[in-house]
Amino acid sequence: MMSNKRKIYWITGTITAFTGVLMVRILALQTAGRLKLPVMFGGYMLAIAGLFIITLGTRRK
Numbered sequence: 001m002m003s004n005k006r007k008i009y010w011i012t013g014t015i016t017a018f019t020g021v022l023m024v025r026i027l028a029l030q031t032a033g034r035l036k037l038p039v040m041f042g043g044y045m046l047a048i049a050g051l052f053i054i055t056l057g058t059r060r061k
Contacts, residue, residue: 009057017050 002010023043031039 006057009053013050013053013055013057015050016053017047020044020046020048020050 020043023046024040025043028036028040028043
């Protein structure tokens with residue numbers, strides 16, 4: 001059975017990663033000019049951070 005702490009890691013990581021993917025796939029396409037690159041970079045960083053948070057929920061003690 002999964003503990004509450006692990007569930008929080010999984011939920012938080014999934015939401016963070018999903019938000020990053022949305023930024024890259026949807027928001028960056030709608031952004032024009034000089035803001036496109038920072039939006040894409042932020043989206044990629046959120047996606048990677050979300051995956052890292054999920055790995056914290058899979059660690060064994």
